[in-house]
Amino acid sequence: MNQLIVCSFLLAIASSYAAVVPAASYVVSVQGNDSSDPICGGALIGEKTVLTTAQCLAFYDPEQLVVSVNNGTQIIKLAGYTFDAAFDFVTMENNIGLLKLSEPANADIIDLAQQQPATGASGVSYSWGANGTLNSVDVELISTSDCGSGDYGWSEDEVLNTMVCGLVKNSSSCVGRFGSPVVSDNKLVGLTAWGGCGTNGQAAVFTDVPSLLSWINSSL
Numbered sequence: 187m188n189q190l191i192v193c194s195f196l197l198a199i200a201s202s203y204a205a206v207v208p209a210a211s212y213v214v215s216v217q218g219n220d221s222s223d224p225i226c227g228g229a230l231i232g233e234k235t236v237l238t239t240a241q242c243l244a245f246y247d248p249e250q251l252v253v254s255v256n257n258g259t260q261i262i263k264l265a266g267y268t269f270d271a272a273f274d275f276v277t278m279e280n281n282i283g284l285l286k287l288s289e290p291a292n293a294d295i296i297d298l299a300q301q302q303p304a305t306g307a308s309g310v311s312y313s314w315g316a317n318g319t320l321n322s323v324d325v326e327l328i329s330t331s332d333c334g335s336g337d338y339g340w341s342e343d344e345v346l347n348t349m350v351c352g353l354v355k356n357s358s359s360c361v362g363r364f365g366s367p368v369v370s371d372n373k374l375v376g377l378t379a380w381g382g383c384g385t386n387g388q389a390a391v392f393t394d395v396p397s398l399l400s401w402i403n404s405s406l
């Protein structure tokens with residue numbers, strides 16, 4: 187567990203070197219109630235609902251987390267939280283969690299993808315940086331089976347059913363911090379989960395949102 191927390195800080199630092207884009211206001215940051223530095227990212231999927239990864243709830247005290255919307259324009263307390271009971275912090279399967287906000291976010295929401303995109307589809311990984319910039323990194327999405335083929339740095343024992351991958355083409359960039367949204371065709375396809383920056387031919391691994399729709403729908 188300690189190792190994962192250290193990784194998340196490294197990823198958070200690396201992600202601040204990505205490009206700056208106009209706000210996609212459904213991209214939120216999850217932070218401690220005593221700091222404005224993001225811990226994790228998340229995506230607004232309803233005006234009072236944020237999707238993030240389970241690791242952001244399992245490895246921090248959720249009682250002390252708040253959600254920052256539109257770069258701190260709104261800091262919203264949680265009314266509740268949950269993560270998939272089948273989350274496995276060794277294999278990282280079922281790495282999904284949901285935050286219920288105590289008041290509506292004044293921002294856009296993003297629709298959930300119903301199907302995993304094919305290998306080669308383009309996507310964008312978004313994340314708020316520690317200095318109040320919204321970073322975006324272009325990724326080429328890689329399907330679950332292709333990602334575990336060995337061609338992208340991982341085996342089929344590592345890339346499991348609830349995961350999908352992405353390659354970052356620009357080796358100076360890095361996918362966002364954990365829990366941050368990955369969007370393709372204006373739909374939420376993934377959440378940054380593990381596997382590093384996604385550069386130099388080694389894919390970053392995301393939570394595969396379409397494979398977890400039944401958990402999401404039953405947790406709303």
Ligand SMILES: *[C@@H]1O[C@H](CO)[C@@H](O)[C@H](O)[C@H]1NC(C)=O
Nearest residue numbers: 202203204206315317319321
């Ligand atoms: C903030 O982030 C941007 C891009 O991510 C970077 O160019 C800039 O140097 C950073 N600013 C500070 C003060 O760290």
Ligand SMILES: *[C@@H]1O[C@H](CO)[C@@H](O)[C@H](O)[C@H]1NC(C)=O
Nearest residue numbers: 203204205206356357358359
């Ligand atoms: C790659 O990312 C760096 C850092 O954000 C940026 O300065 C550069 O313009 C990007 N290159 C391309 C080709 O997008």
Ligand SMILES: *[C@@H]1O[C@H](CO)[C@@H](O)[C@H](O)[C@H]1NC(C)=O
Nearest residue numbers: 218219220221248249250251
């Ligand atoms: C953060 O939340 C915890 C748990 O609800 C609370 O005890 C603490 O006082 C809060 N800290 C701040 C700075 O609001």
Ligand SMILES: *[C@@H]1O[C@H](CO)[C@@H](O)[C@H](O)[C@H]1NC(C)=O
Nearest residue numbers: 209256257258317318319320
């Ligand atoms: C976010 O807020 C910080 C602090 O007020 C500010 O410096 C930064 O420019 C803002 N970023 C955006 C994208 O508006």
